[in-house]
Amino acid sequence: AQSVTQLGSHVSVSEGALVLLRCNYSSSVPPYLFWYVQYPNQGLQLLLKYTSAATLVKGINGFEAEFKKSETSFHLTKPSAHMSDAAEYFCAVSRGSFGNEKLTFGTGTRLTIIP
Amino acid sequence: SQTIHQWPATLVQPVGSPLSLECTVEGTSNPNLYWYRQAAGRGLQLLFYSVGIGQISSEVPQNLSASRPQDRQFILSSKKLLLSDSGFYLCAWSEGQMLGSRFGPGTRLTVT
Numbered sequence: 001a002q003s004v005t006q007l008g009s010h011v012s013v014s015e016g017a018l019v020l021l022r023c024n025y026s027s028s029v030p031p032y033l034f035w036y037v038q039y040p041n042q043g044l045q046l047l048l049k050y051t052s053a054a055t056l057v058k059g060i061n062g063f064e065a066e067f068k069k070s071e072t073s074f075h076l077t078k079p080s081a082h083m084s085d086a087a088e089y090f091c092a093v094s095r096g097s098f099g100n101e102k103l104t105f106g107t108g109t110r111l112t113i114i115p
Numbered sequence: 116s117q118t119i120h121q122w123p124a125t126l127v128q129p130v131g132s133p134l135s136l137e138c139t140v141e142g143t144s145n146p147n148l149y150w151y152r153q154a155a156g157r158g159l160q161l162l163f164y165s166v167g168i169g170q171i172s173s174e175v176p177q178n179l180s181a182s183r184p185q186d187r188q189f190i191l192s193s194k195k196l197l198l199s200d201s202g203f204y205l206c207a208w209s210e211g212q213m214l215g216s217r218f219g220p221g222t223r224l225t226v227t
Contacts, residue, residue, distance in 0.1 A: 041223065042221065043205055044207075051214055092159075100166060102161055102174070103216060104161075105159040
């Protein structure tokens with residue numbers, strides 16, 4: 001069975017500092033991996049996705065993630081945090097096929113930005 | 116461009132009452148459709164998915180059901196709500212040439 005684990009339910013960083021949100025996956029086959037962001041009382045917005053085309057994936061809002069098979073990790077980073085980055089972030093793995101996704105989500109990481 | 120709508124945005128219902136939540140997608144044909152629930156202590160969980168009209172698969176046993184009467188319409192229902200049905204319900208869609216489900220704005224359901 002495929003699963004993802006997000007380390008740290010809450011992360012706080014200062015404005016302008018590096019953001020690092022951790023995600024480890026478990027999958028018996030090459031996975032499709034995703035990061036989503038959720039602002040309060042809103043739906044989920046896709047930040048970026050890993051499809052095996054490249055190990056370093058760039059997404060929206062300056063975020064990127066690196067797929068490391070040897071570490072079974074897909075950590076999300078941003079070089080310089082902005083106040084607008086405060087939100088909850090979810091890592092997810094697809095249990096279905098391309099275009100027919102059944103996502104399994106991590107428990108989420110709430111990111112707080114300190115002015 | 117594609118858009119996804121959900122309504123109502125918020126709902127407060129008493130225990131034992133029926134439920135109907137609606138989701139529609141615009142700008143695409145024959146999408147795969149999904150219902151997820153986000154509930155305290157249970158995270159984000161896939162409830163149902165559909166690959167076509169009248170085709171519904173359930174992921175977890177529960178008090179809810181889903182239907183897809185039209186290509187771009189997905190409905191979540193219950194005959195009698197339980198307190199444990201409270202949560203944030205999210206509809207999502209995907210299609211064959213696209214990777215990464217797109218989510219609607221969600222419906223906040225409170226069962227009292």
